Amino acid sequence: MIDVQGLIKDFGTTRAVDGVTFSVRAGEIMGLLGPNGSGKTTIMRVLTGFFPPSDGRVTIDGLDVEEHSLAVRERIGYLPENVVLYPDLSVRRFLTFCAEVKGIPARTRRARIDEVMVACGLTEVAGKLIGKLSKGYRQRVGIAQAVIHRPQVLVLDEPTVGLDPRQIVEIRTLIKSLGGSTTILLSTHILPEVSMTCERVMIIDYGRIIAEDTAEGLTRRLQGSHETRARIAGPREAVLRTLQALPGLEDVREEPASDGVVAVVVRSSQGDEARRALAEEVVGNGWGLLEVRPLPMTLEDLFVRLVRSERESGT
Amino acid sequence: MRTLALIRKELASYFAGPLVYVVVGAFLLATGYRFYTTLNSYVTFGFGMNILEHFWEDFFVNHIGFYLLIVVPLFTMRLIAEERRLGTIELLYTYPLRDIEIMTAKFVACFLVFMVFLAGTLLYPLVVYMIQPFDPAPFVARYVGTMLFLASCIACGLFISSLTDSQVVASSCTFVLLLLFWIITWNEAAVSSTLLTALSQLSTFDHFFSFARGVIDLKDVTYFVLFIALFLFLTLRSMEARHWRGRR
Numbered sequence: 001m002i003d004v005q006g007l008i009k010d011f012g013t014t015r016a017v018d019g020v021t022f023s024v025r026a027g028e029i030m031g032l033l034g035p036n037g038s039g040k041t042t043i044m045r046v047l048t049g050f051f052p053p054s055d056g057r058v059t060i061d062g063l064d065v066e067e068h069s070l071a072v073r074e075r076i077g078y079l080p081e082n083v084v085l086y087p088d089l090s091v092r093r094f095l096t097f098c099a100e101v102k103g104i105p106a107r108t109r110r111a112r113i114d115e116v117m118v119a120c121g122l123t124e125v126a127g128k129l130i131g132k133l134s135k136g137y138r139q140r141v142g143i144a145q146a147v148i149h150r151p152q153v154l155v156l157d158e159p160t161v162g163l164d165p166r167q168i169v170e171i172r173t174l175i176k177s178l179g180g181s182t183t184i185l186l187s188t189h190i191l192p193e194v195s196m197t198c199e200r201v202m203i204i205d206y207g208r209i210i211a212e213d214t215a216e217g218l219t220r221r222l223q224g225s226h227e228t229r230a231r232i233a234g235p236r237e238a239v240l241r242t243l244q245a246l247p248g249l250e251d252v253r254e255e256p257a258s259d260g261v262v263a264v265v266v267r268s269s270q271g272d273e274a275r276r277a278l279a280e281e282v283v284g285n286g287w288g289l290l291e292v293r294p295l296p297m298t299l300e301d302l303f304v305r306l307v308r309s310e311r312e313s314g315t
Numbered sequence: 316m317r318t319l320a321l322i323r324k325e326l327a328s329y330f331a332g333p334l335v336y337v338v339v340g341a342f343l344l345a346t347g348y349r350f351y352t353t354l355n356s357y358v359t360f361g362f363g364m365n366i367l368e369h370f371w372e373d374f375f376v377n378h379i380g381f382y383l384l385i386v387v388p389l390f391t392m393r394l395i396a397e398e399r400r401l402g403t404i405e406l407l408y409t410y411p412l413r414d415i416e417i418m419t420a421k422f423v424a425c426f427l428v429f430m431v432f433l434a435g436t437l438l439y440p441l442v443v444y445m446i447q448p449f450d451p452a453p454f455v456a457r458y459v460g461t462m463l464f465l466a467s468c469i470a471c472g473l474f475i476s477s478l479t480d481s482q483v484v485a486s487s488c489t490f491v492l493l494l495l496f497w498i499i500t501w502n503e504a505a506v507s508s509t510l511l512t513a514l515s516q517l518s519t520f521d522h523f524f525s526f527a528r529g530v531i532d533l534k535d536v537t538y539f540v541l542f543i544a545l546f547l548f549l550t551l552r553s554m555e556a557r558h559w560r561g562r563r
Contacts, residue, residue, distance in 0.1 A: 048409040051557050073411040080405045087401075088331040089324070097327075100320030101410050129331070145406070 001026040001153060001183040002047065007056035009042050009207075016042040018207035019056070024200075026152075029179045031198030031215075032187040039207035040187040041081055044155050047185070048078040060153055074103065077146035081157040081187075083139065087131025091122055091141055094130060095148060102149035112148065120144040120174065136167035143174065147182075154178065156186040160193060172197050191302065194218065203302070227295040228275050229255075231263045234287030240264070246281055248274045261290065317412055321420030322427075329390075329428050338386055343435045349378040350439045367449060368529075371440075375457050375527040376520070379436055383429070383465055384493050390428060391472025392486035394421045395554070399480045414554045418473070418547065425469050426462075433461060453529025460526020463539035464519060468493055470546035477553040493519075 002024040009017040017039045024030045032040050046053045047060065049069045058065045060072045086094055095116065099109045117123045120140040125133060130141060139159065146154060159175065160168045175197055178184065188194060194201045195215045203211040232239050239262045243252045250267045257263035268274035275292055282289045329335050357370045398404040407417055440454055472489040479485050496519045503511060515521045519542070522535040 045405075045409075050405060050408050070411050070413070073409055076409070078406075078409045080402060080409075082402065084401045084403065085406075086324070086328060086403055088328050093324075093327055097320055097324040098410075100323075101317050101412060103317070103411065 001028075001061055002030075002185060003057075003059045004043075004047075005057045007043065007046060007058060008054045009039075009046060009051075010054045016207055017046070017053075020204070020207070020209055022202055022209065022212070024183055024185060026183050027180050028200060029175070029184040029186070029198045031194035031201040032185060032204060033189070033191070033194050033201055034187070034204040035189055038205050040189075040204065041157055042207075043204075044078070044157050044185070044187060047153075048076050048155055049073050074149070075152045077149065077151035077154045079142045079146045079154075079156045079159055082161070083142035085130045085138060085141055085145070088129060090127050090129055091117070091133070092126045094141065095144060098145045098148050104149055116144045116148050119147075121170070136163050136170075139163060139167070139171065140174075143171070147178065150182075152183060154182050154184045154186075156184065158187055158189070160188070160190070226269060226271070227265055227267050228278070229263070229265050229291065229293045229295055230278060230282075230289070231257060231261055231291040232282050232287050233261050233290055234282070234285065236262050238285075239282075239287065242281060242285065243278070246277060248277055265295065318416045318420045318423075321412070321417065322424045325420060325424030326427065329424070334389070335428060335431070338389060339431055339435060342382055342386055342432055345382055346378050346436060346439070350374060353378070354443075367443070367447075371453070371457065371529075372524075372527045374439070375461065376524055379461060380464060380520075380523055380527070381497070383432070383461070384468060384497055385490070386432070387429075387465070387468040387493065388472055388486040388489035390425055391469055391476055391489055392482040393476070394425065394473050395477040395550075396479055396482050396485045400482070408557070414551055418550050418554065422466075422469060422473055422547065425473070426466055429465050429469070433458065433465075456526050456529045456531045459531060460523055460535070463526070463536065463543075464523045467519060467539050467542045467546075470543040470550070474546045474550045474553065477550050496520075 002022075004020060004022050007017055007020045008015065020039075020043060022030075032043065034040050045051055046058055047065065049065050049072055052066045061075055063072050063075075065072045089097070092113065095113045096109070099113055104112055114123075117126055120143055122137070122140055122144060125137055130138060133141065139162075143156070143159065146156070156175065160171050163171060172193070175184065175186065179199075186197065195218055198215050201213055201215060201218050202209050203213075240252065240254065243249060243264060243266065248268050248270050250269065253265045253267075255263040255265060266274070266278065271294070275294070279289055279292055353374055354370055357366050357373075361369065395404070398407065440451070443449070444451070468489075471492060472485070475489045475492065476482075476485045479488075496517065498520065500511060500515045500518045500521055506514065516538070519539075522538045525532050525535050
């Protein structure tokens with residue numbers, strides 16, 4: 001459905017996207033994961049026809065985004081990043097405008113708007129001005145405008161950014177419910193998000209794809225976390241000295257804790273083995289082991305690891 | 316169809332805020348005050364002149380025309396600049412809309428809003444007519460001229476609004492440019508007569524003046540139509556610039 005071949009986008013002398021190639025099958029949910037400024041938004045803007053690629057070929061449903069710009073835009077629903085909608089229009093007025101512009105026939109327009117408002121949970125704010133809505137509701141209006149014409153392809157740029165946890169769950173459920181019938185490309189810089197919503201994940205950095213994996217594959221990679229957080233009740237000096245001397249621990253970092261308790265984050269490539277050794281050592285010394293918890297891998301960790309493995313495979 | 320939808324959206328935005336009501340009120344207050352005082356002074360001191368002819372000429376050019384010139388930038392500044400600042404331009408550019416449809420809708424919607432201003436000014440000839448009936452024919456020319464002048468100002472403002480994200484920059488630049496076209500021939504002694512002839516061809520003031528006298532001259536109509544077409548063309552080019560510049 002989405003096919004991108006050797007996409008390059010330059011802004012002046014800066015290369016924002018550097019030779020990206022990927023494709024998304026019909027009905028698939030693909031995640032685009034990368035830190036801010038990695039080129040996610042630029043790729044999405046090219047897909048949605050906001051600006052053309054500097055080089056490469058992008059097709060949606062077999063149509064070139066540059067040559068058949070209008071036809072492509074009819075097939076796409078797009079939620080831009082930090083979506084700010086027209087603050088002085090009411091929700092219903094704005095969605096009516098979207099429906100008209102996106103060519104929904106007058107006969108079915110009202111019914112379709114009501115349907116979308118129910119699906120996105122907007123019915124109770126239909127008459128309110130968009131500018132007066134909370135961030136969560138605005139985001140839902142943004143999704144409503146993207147899906148109103150039942151697009152074949154949905155492009156969502158950071159759909160859950162700035163929402164509270166409950167709203168995030170709601171939005172994720174909404175996105176998942178659309179999968180299957182709609183091809184979805186969504187971007188995020190939050191790691192757990194992709195494994196929860198996407199079937200396939202692409203990781204990009206500095207405008208290049210550095211890894212592509214299924215959601216399960218990525219989750220598996222994430223479980224082997226290197227960092228463990230431990231809280232130990234014991235004499236500070238002795239605890240730190242013992243841990244630093246422990247074989248297999250590469251780094252011991254102390255964190256603030258209450259009196260009589262030492263909190264540390266230890267780094268080790270041995271994972272569970274290191275945690276076992278640490279626990280035995282602490283218990284053996286007669287100290288209290290209050291907490292041993294593997295820390296979830298952060299996006300930074302994953303990046304460090306991916307970039308390292310890429311380099312190793314390169315040499 | 317899509318253009319109509321956009322025009323409706325634009326009009327909804329205009330009338331949602333207080334701007335239109337406040338500015339229409341201020342405009343009618345200012346022109347109403349000048350109507351009363353100018354008519355009074357013509358009646359009191361205008362011995363030997365064709366009072367009404369001179370009064371309407373003066374009133375349309377120096378009051379209605381000039382006040383429109385001041386007010387138009389307040390309305391055109393937001394046309395594209397605000398969409399860029401809010402980021403909603405990204406929606407418009409990724410909806411199945413041609414640039415020319417977006418531009419036409421913004422131009423037409425703004426023009427329609429100003430019809431409210433002009434409708435208000437119909438009151439002045441009506442009041443005089445009730446006291447002393449006159450031939451209404453010259454008013455066709457006066458209103459055609461005012462609409463053409465208005466459309467020119469809007470086209471110019473639309474173009475400048477498409478160049479910047481800042482509404483303050485857009486409105487002040489538009490005002491300065493419109494003022495320049497308006498006063499370009501005012502100091503007749505400062506330039507040679509050949510240059511003056513050339514300048515007067517460029518001046519919105521000079522072309523509007525003949526309409527205000529009650530005459531529709533094809534030359535003046537052509538001038539305003541070209542003026543509008545030039546700025547609309549530039550607006551379209553400026554909107555398309557994202558294709559080669561690749562920025563918002």
